[in-house]
Amino acid sequence: MQTIEQIQDFKGKYPKQLWYLFFSEMWERFCFYGMRGMLVVFMVNHLAMDEKTANLQYGATQAWVYAFTFIGGLFADKILGLRKSLFWGGILMILGSIILAIDPKNFFFIGISFTIVGTGFFKPNISSMVGQLYKDGDPRRDAGFSFFYMGVNLGALLGGYVCIAVAEGSMWQSIVPEHLRWNVGFGFAAIVMIISLLTFTQTQKTLSTIGLSPLQEVETSKRKGLEIATYLGSLLVIPVIIIMVANTKYTDYFMMFIGPASILYLFYEMKNFSVSENKKLLAALVFIIFSIFFWAFFEQSGGSLSLFAANNLNNTIAGVELSPNGVNNSANSLFVIGFAALVGLVWLWMAKKKMEPNTIIKFGLAFLFLAGGFWVFYYTQFFADLNGKTSLGVFTLGWLVITFGELCLSPIGMSAMTKLSPQKTQAVMMGMWFLASAYGQYFAGILGANIAEASENATNMEKLVLYADGYKQLAIYALILGVVLIVISPLVKKLMQEVK
Numbered sequence: 001m002q003t004i005e006q007i008q009d010f011k012g013k014y015p016k017q018l019w020y021l022f023f024s025e026m027w028e029r030f031c032f033y034g035m036r037g038m039l040v041v042f043m044v045n046h047l048a049m050d051e052k053t054a055n056l057q058y059g060a061t062q063a064w065v066y067a068f069t070f071i072g073g074l075f076a077d078k079i080l081g082l083r084k085s086l087f088w089g090g091i092l093m094i095l096g097s098i099i100l101a102i103d104p105k106n107f108f109f110i111g112i113s114f115t116i117v118g119t120g121f122f123k124p125n126i127s128s129m130v131g132q133l134y135k136d137g138d139p140r141r142d143a144g145f146s147f148f149y150m151g152v153n154l155g156a157l158l159g160g161y162v163c164i165a166v167a168e169g170s171m172w173q174s175i176v177p178e179h180l181r182w183n184v185g186f187g188f189a190a191i192v193m194i195i196s197l198l199t200f201t202q203t204q205k206t207l208s209t210i211g212l213s214p215l216q217e218v219e220t221s222k223r224k225g226l227e228i229a230t231y232l233g234s235l236l237v238i239p240v241i242i243i244m245v246a247n248t249k250y251t252d253y254f255m256m257f258i259g260p261a262s263i264l265y266l267f268y269e270m271k272n273f274s275v276s277e278n279k280k281l282l283a284a285l286v287f288i289i290f291s292i293f294f295w296a297f298f299e300q301s302g303g304s305l306s307l308f309a310a311n312n313l314n315n316t317i318a319g320v321e322l323s324p325n326g327v328n329n330s331a332n333s334l335f336v337i338g339f340a341a342l343v344g345l346v347w348l349w350m351a352k353k354k355m356e357p358n359t360i361i362k363f364g365l366a367f368l369f370l371a372g373g374f375w376v377f378y379y380t381q382f383f384a385d386l387n388g389k390t391s392l393g394v395f396t397l398g399w400l401v402i403t404f405g406e407l408c409l410s411p412i413g414m415s416a417m418t419k420l421s422p423q424k425t426q427a428v429m430m431g432m433w434f435l436a437s438a439y440g441q442y443f444a445g446i447l448g449a450n451i452a453e454a455s456e457n458a459t460n461m462e463k464l465v466l467y468a469d470g471y472k473q474l475a476i477y478a479l480i481l482g483v484v485l486i487v488i489s490p491l492v493k494k495l496m497q498e499v500k
Contacts, residue, residue, distance in 0.1 A: 004208045008135045015133045017210075018144055020203035022151035025126050027196030029155030031093060031189040032119060034163030035100075036062070037329035038185055039112075040306040041168065046105055046182065051307050051452035058303045059445010060251040061112055064241060066438035067258065068120025070431035073128075075121070079226050082125040082211030083204055088231060089121025090197040097190035101183050111186070113241040117234050124434065125211070132210045142415075146340060149411060153333040153340075155192075160330035163188050165323035170315065248445075255442050262432055269425055276497060277422050283495035284420040284429055286488075288436045290363060291413055293481055295440020296447060297370055297474050298402065301328060304448035304467065305377070309395070312384075312464045317393045324392055331396050335403035343407045359416050359496070360489040362408045367482030369405030373398045374475035381468040388460030419499045447474070 007015055039061060043054040076085035096114030099107045130148050134141040165171035167185030169178065176184050204211075215223045244250045266285070270278045305328050313324035350356040357365065376398030383391040414433060421429035451470035455463045 001205065002208055004132075004210065007133060007208055007210070008138070010133075013140060014144055014147060017133055017203070017206050018130065018147065020199060020206065021126055021130055022148055024196050024200040024203075025148065026151040026155035027192045027199065028090070028093070028122055028126075029152050030159030030162075031097060031155075031193040031196070032123075032159070033156040033329065033333070034159030034185070034189045034192075035097070035115060036302045037160050037164040037306065037325060038167055038182070040303055041164065041310055041325060042104065042108075042182060044307065044310075047108060050456065051304075052449040052456070054307075055303045055448035055452050056248045056445050057245070059442050059448070060245050060248045061116065062299065062302065062441035062444070063251060063255065063438045064116045064245060065119050066434050066441055067254075068116055069124045069434040070120075070438075072120035072122070073124035073431060073434070075230050076125045076128075077214065079213070079215065079230050080121075081213035081215075082129050083207075084213065084227065085121045086125045086129075086200065086211070087197065088234070089118045089123070089125075090193060090200070092118030092234070093122060094118075094190055094193045094197065097186055097193055101187035101190055104182050104186055109242045109246045110238075112245060113238045116241055116245070117238055121234070124430070129207065129211050146344060146411070149340065150337060153336040157330045157333035157337065159189070159192065160333060161323065161326035164329055165326040168310075168323065168325060170321075170323035170326070251442070255439065259435065259439060262428075262435060266425070266428065266432070269428065272424075273422055279495045279497065280420040280499065281422075281425070281429075283492050283499075284417055286492050286495075287359075287363065287413060287416055287420075288432055290367075290481065290485060291409065291433070291436045292439045292443065293477075294366060294370060294405075294409055295437050296443035297374065297478055298406065299441050299444035300448055300471075300474070301332065303444055304451045304470070307448075307452065308377075308464075308467045311460060312380075312388055312390055312467065313392045313395055314385075314389045315392060317396060322392065324395075327392060327396055328399075331399040332403050332406065335400050336407065339403065340407060340411075343404070358489070358493055359412055359499075360492045361486060362412055364482045364485035364489065366405040366409035367478050367485060369401055369408065371475045371478035371482060373400075373402030373405065374471045374478060376401055378468045378472035378475060381464055384461070384464055386461070388462075388464040390464060416499075420496065 007017060010016070040054045040058045043049045043057055044051055049057065072085060072089060076082050080088065092114050096111045096116075096118060098111075099114060100111035104111070127148070130144060131141070134144060162171070163185045166176060166188065167182045169176075169181055213223060213227075215226065218226075244254065263285070266281065270281060273281070306325055309324040309328040313328075315321055315324055317327075347356055376394065380390040380394050380398070383394050414430075417429045417433050418426060447470075451467055454470070455466040458466060
């Protein structure tokens with residue numbers, strides 16, 4: 001077995017262990033994005049929810065997923081270690097998907113709650129393992145994360161398209177009986193999660209000591225006791241999550257509390273740091289707060305844009321028949337795979353010419369692209385037929401524009417958190433970064449619900465216009481936020497000091 005030093009002294013571009021983690025994460029993201037793409041459409045069509053309620057439910061579900069990544073990361077750091085945490089999370093995700101596959105109508109919130117807790121234990125810890133394959137300061141680390149990010153998007157592309165396309169009957173309609181389509185859609189998520197977990201368990205022996213329990217020094221009986229208590233605690237919390245997700249007002253209370261509490265905790269920690277370190281933490285806070293707005297707009301994809309795709313998009317691009325919701329759910333991932341490397345090369349070229357924008361300007365650009373994408377969504381109304389169906393091709397162009405925004409923000413944001421936070425608060429800051437995503441998802445649900453509420457009892461044509469007008473509003477807000485970020489960039493740059 002290799003030692004950790006031997007793993008980190010790998011020759012070539014990538015350590016071989018990265019491939020194993022790549023495939024494990026790819027199948028897990030297939031499961032996650034496959035589920036995400038089905039939620040709102042299933043709630044409206046099969047749980048008889050109105051579109052407003054379905055959007056709020058979606059926002060609450062996704063908010064809990066991201067809030068739980070904070071908790072899952074904490075337990076991995078303190079008790080389970082990354083590997084056991086990931087394995088436990090995978091088991092819960094498989095159980096959740098199987099419950100949904102058996103009877104999605106009656107067991108919907110039970111299955112979803114298993115998946116929420118499972119994702120919380122799985123998601124943050126596999127990325128941490130990727131980081132540990134590299135020595136500090138290894139210039140190949142960024143390339144490794146970019147490659148890993150590709151695995152995330154490959155899974156999201158496949159799962160995002162296949163699950164919803166089968167469930168709504170635009171794929172394999174001759175193979176899957178109509179009454180079982182949704183069961184099969186959710187069943188796919190279970191099957192790929194089993195593949196993900198097997199990939200990990202069969203290759204984990206190549207990881208040396210990476211991800212083992214942080215309590216190796218503690219006597220075995222005490223360590224086992226703490227681990228069993230964590231497993232039992234996470235099972236006991238599932239009924240609480242079921243209640244919280246099914247009644248979104250409880251999620252409202254939780255979100256009102258957790259964000260302000262985490263910021264107060266950060267301020268409490270700041271008294272232990274120097275003025276210079278605190279300035280960097282304030283800069284990190286600016287990134288965190290603005291990222292909430294970015295994800296609130298971007299995550300319309302699983303909420304209001306799912307309903308827009310189902311109701312108002314035709315099903316062909318250049319004569320090829322496609323599932324409109326599958327496209328909405330997977331186009332972004334396809335474009336990330338196609339353009340991530342190109343955007344990276346552009347930054348390198350600009351750096352050589354001493355023209356590369358700093359992180360805060362890149363964040364500002366992300367919002368300008370986001371505004372452009374939502375403007376395209378608004379513009380789809382001018383391509384509509386009399387039935388309120390509009391061009392899937394133009395809609396997909398909107399996702400292309402937004403993807404460039406995501407590439408200016410998402411990979412850079414996590415890296416900025418690690419650079420701006422002192423070692424002692426890195427876990428807390430990473431948690432707050434994920435918490436910002438939770439708030440983004442939560443507000444995405446509220447924004448989508450507002451758009452849906454306006455279009456209640458409308459004809460399909462009226463719906464199209466109302467949704468398009470909602471996206472125009474979001475485009476204007478995104479534009480304003482982008483301009484604000486660029487205007488305040490000199491101030492934030494000062495707070496960041498030597499961090500680029």
